[in-house]
Amino acid sequence: MICQACGATNFEGVDQCEACGQSLSQEMVPKSSVEAALRRDVIAQLPMRTPLTSSPDAPLGDVLTVLSTNAIGAVVITDDHHRPIGIFSERDALLRLGPDYRDHLSTPISHFMTPDPQSVDKNTPITFAVHQMDVGHYRHLPVVDDEGRVKAVISIRDLLRYLTDRIAEAELSG
């Protein structure tokens, strides 16, 4: 049977989910389709947009231009194997750059990025990503493949749109 808490498949007759330890006998019927979707859906249900990436050696000025011209909130800084080693967001621009930012436009972005970003993969439950964003105060999470290479970035805006779509579906279904 399927554990309603974490989605793991357990053999019939087992009282407790092997994966998360929750009781399998307890009824947990979602009250609405929004809740059902949040229980079920994984990152792959969000738009997997190609991320904008940069090398750690790229000058700050170039990264600011990329963010501005593409109207996006974050660039993923990657190593030679396309694995995320940092992230630079508009939040970093505000908090890590001062009024003298023009003196640092040639400085490598690695000096200003947030290192070691939390990553998710396409099979990560959306609820887990929401929780990571909440506790870590992240607005963006790189989505990586099995080799740890960045394939997409999900943003807090993507999650709001996802929620809005689910709310609209719930309203349509009455």
Add this chain to the structure above:
Amino acid sequence: MTGFQLHLTTESVTQLHPVAPLKVDESESLAAVLQKMREQKVGAVLVTKASHMTGIFTERDVLQLMAQQADLTEPISQRMKRSVVLARRCENVATAIKKMAAGGHRRLPLVDANGQPVGMITAAGVLHYLVEHFPEAVYNLPPTERSSAEREGA
């Protein structure tokens, strides 16, 4: 296990953890406003004139300024957004989320019946509201179930 019930259309927008808004006057310079935003670690300010809200200025606007290598001695009124999408205290959670998603806004000034700003609704507040309502087991999965979700960085 804790129940998992969202009351998006019945709970008030005030459940979304509104934060106290940082207000600045229209005449303040961009440099002064940036300094306040950094010190208080807030991503947006409400711009006012004679105590009336006249605009909003966010970290996205800060990024544009820097990309353009703008002069920070200009008053904030030259760079703020004068069109502001508001959340009203009488509205529900779902309405606020829809407004945010529709306009791509991460923040909505929360106003009272007189149109006075009393708080700021943020996307982070929405996430926190959701997490408060998740049963612990939904997100607190063991490492074997998280796979690479726990991997940090490279």
